[in-house]
Amino acid sequence: MSSASLKTRKRILQATIHLLEASDGRVVRMTDIAKKASITRQALYLHFKTRAELLIQTTYYLDEIYGSEARLMQSRAAKTGAKRLDAYVEAWGNYIPEIYGVAKALIAMSDTDEAAVKAWKKRMQDMHEGCAAAINMLDHERRLSPNFTPEQATDFLWCLLSVQNWEHLTIECGWSQSQYIEKYKTLAQAAFIN
Amino acid sequence: MSSASLKTRKRILQATIHLLEASDGRVVRMTDIAKKASITRQALYLHFKTRAELLIQTTYYLDEIYGSEARLMQSRAAKTGAKRLDAYVEAWGNYIPEIYGVAKALIAMSDTDEAAVKAWKKRMQDMHEGCAAAINMLDHERRLSPNFTPEQATDFLWCLLSVQNWEHLTIECGWSQSQYIEKYKTLAQAAFIN
């Protein structure tokens, strides 16, 4: 674990991020990553066992860079359920573009790679918990819409906030990021608050 | 175009549907389809130029079998915007499980296959128009929520009704089909009706 080795590992992770961000949905191959990191394709496998493993480690590295978790945690500070819902929608909504490239690659691998599925599911599980926290706060204040049980509202919110939906609205429908956040807040309020 | 040729083509399409429905997300290979249709892999290419082409033709065949389009059109009969919204959510929501296997395979191919993207986008475009029709009816009745322009509401509804969201809620969260329809109707009413 010399400093040279650390440097190479970081270079690989950064190359992966750059390529995925610029890939626009096209597949990023191990060869591309190696080239970008100025290394041979084979040497990649000295640092990461498989392509899936590399992608998974890239998501962790992204969190490290952006301090994403901390920002999501901040929504806990909100004093009312309604504000917490808003804060969570905003925090998560702004998190998505940061991880979009990697997320898309992982989701695409899900059909063939068991490890990729697991890694992505774990991340989505964390998000599910964040949704639950906001919904439960609403519920305890007796402000949750009677149309949904807390579990249903949590599942629904979690589903609404998926990366795929963000992709649909911003990339395919051309919504701006701020429009996305704004309208999602409105929808969440209309749907879940009594 | 002898009757024997027609029969083989149908056998291939049916084999594809069966395998995709039973595949549970696993990749279905040309070899698998050929085996199921009691034909050689190479012979598949006498009927369909590529795997993407086969999948696309399979979606058309599914519509033929289920008469899906006719059912979606029925929602046009609704007398009020609110009823039309409900009817559309129900018609589309019940359409999804029918096409889910094929849809998933097409979506998975989107990363690598241009033709698959196009085919799937065309289908989604049709759905977008159905959403627009319901939302515009609401708007003309002055019953559309002031939170959204008709365009925004259409985009949003279209996004909410995606196959991926259906997958999230029914398969990952364990919602029943009727629960899915029920809660989606509620959400649509809460979000879009003034």
Added chain:
DNA sequence: TACAATACTTGACACAGTGTCAAGTTGACA
């Protein structure tokens, strides 16, 4: 009845991408 066309089979191969292996190089550190 013979022939021709059509549908399909057989066996081979090219190609892309992942992952593996063995042997060689290079640089740092002791």
Added chain:
DNA sequence: TGTCAACTTGACACTGTGTCAAGTATTGTA
């Protein structure tokens, strides 16, 4: 000077798609 770790080089196995050429079998038709 020697040794260890990180990396390179070149080769190869494997999977899946798509292609090609030659052969067979069935059907319709002159």
